[in-house]
Amino acid sequence: MxxxxxxxxxxxxxxxxxxxxxxxxxxxxxxxxxxxVPVAAQRAQQRVRDEGETNPIRYFRHLPERIAHTRRHIAAFLGADPEGSALVGNTTIGAAIVLQSLGLGAGNEVLTTDHRYGAIAFTAERECRRTGATVRTVGVPLDAGEDEVTATVAQALRPGRTRLLIVDQISPPTARLFPVEKIVAAAREREVPVLVDAAHVPGMLPVAVDAIGADFWVGNLHKWAYAPRGTALLTVAPRWRERIDPLAISWEQESGFPARVEWQGTLDYSAWLAAPTGLFVLRTLxxxxxxxxxxxxxxxxxxxxxxxxxxxxxxxxxxxxxxxxxxxxxxxxxxxxxxxxxxxxxxxxxxxxxxxxxxxxxxxxxxxxxxxxxxxxxxxxxxxxxxxxxxxxxxx
Incomplete structure (x- = not known):
């Protein structure tokens, strides 16, 4: 070939x-x-960086529209609504954005499984310390089948108290695929919002994010989709979008979601703009x-x-x-x-x-x-x- x-x-x-x-x-x-990162994506990122140094003012002036174009490209690849998605640095950042936008308080809890990624656990614990909420972990047997996994998680939900369920689509420590569609459906019946940590999904598995039906879904492009490191997509269901705030405020704050999340001033956005090259490598192979x-x-x-x-x-x-x-x-x-x-x-x-x-x-x-x-x-x-x-x- x-x-x-x-x-x-x-x-x-x-x-x-x-x-x-x-x-x-x-x-x-x-x-x-x-x-x-493939060499092609490395070179695309360096080309963007070089471009930015030729005229930084002009470069940053046009960045928001270029970021939006990149986001639409990535969202289409993942089967997500581009207007309900935002580019972020990684899944942990995406989870932090969701957690601090929920308005947690005393008497609320965030539920995770014992298969969750450590940094996500730390993020949830920090937000709960800050707000007076609590984190609770449900154990899921490593050899459990889909129905047992779903039932175990669903039975641990406490409607009215559980303000967010965080569940992995592919668990980093146990390399286990979770039946997130079934879990999301069970949580919806109990009116509990769900954040799907899909750090390993883009590129490894074909996915239609919107079909999962989660309130929040975030996946890295820099693991299995060949993007430069620091590239992830956070997708938010319509009812939550106006409540989503970035971790730091910048000039796009009044533009609403997703621009207010994506624009973070003088960050290096070259990884995002080079991400489509990584996807092109994947499609070429x-x-x-x-x-x-x-x-x-x-x-x-x-x-x-x-x-x-x-x-x-x-x-x-x-x-x-x-x-x-x-x-x-x-x-x-x-x-x-x-x-x-x-x-x-x-x-x-x-x-x-x-x-x-x-x-x-x-x-x-x-x-x-x-x-x-x-x-x-x-x-x-x-x-x-x-x-x-x-x-x-x-x-x-």
């Missing part, structure tokens, strides 16, 4: 390594953490082919590394869908059971095995999370499987 030139960079499956700037001596199996390739690699990695650690196929967590490009597997008992221990193990794996992976502590257990991306190869997971057992023995 032939490729094409995008921003002066070759994009094609036959020379896929040329599309990224990754160190060839390192196996980068943690795309879900930060994402690796073929979204369905990319997704199938990545999901297959993640599943392969889970199998071979799991087997090397003595795990049976039944002991490998089911992600809830074969289409996910992230998988987790349990580490031996006592390994990486705290945040610091997990970070230390990830560093040792990188230093000793030349492999970048995510290591997490969740529910009192250490977990290894593997990702699959177009630049990865099966041999990289094979090398990790060969070296990891010995590395873990050395730590005991």
């Amino acid at each position: 032939g490729g094409t030139e995008v921003e002066g960079s070759y994009v094609g499956w036959d020379r896929i390594g040329e599309s990224f700037s990754l160190d060839p001596a390192i196996a980068f199996l943690n795309h879900g953490a930060r994402g690796a 073929g979204p369905e082919r990319v997704r199938a390739h990545n999901a297959d690699l993640a599943a392969y990695g889970q199998r071979v590394v799991g087997a090397a650690l003595g795990l049976t196929p039944e002991e490998l967590p089911d992600p809830g869908s074969p289409t996910l490009a992230m998988r987790i597997l349990p580490l031996p008992a006592g390994e990486a059971t705290t945040f610091d221990a997990a970070a230390d193990l990830a560093t040792r794996i990188e230093d000793k095995l030349a492999t970048v992976v995510a290591v997490m502590s969740w529910s009192g257990q250490g977990w290894l999370r593997l990702c699959g991306q177009v630049y990865n190869r099966r041999e990289e997971y094979d090398r990790l499987a060969e070296g990891l057992p010995g590395l873990l023995r050395q730590s005991r």
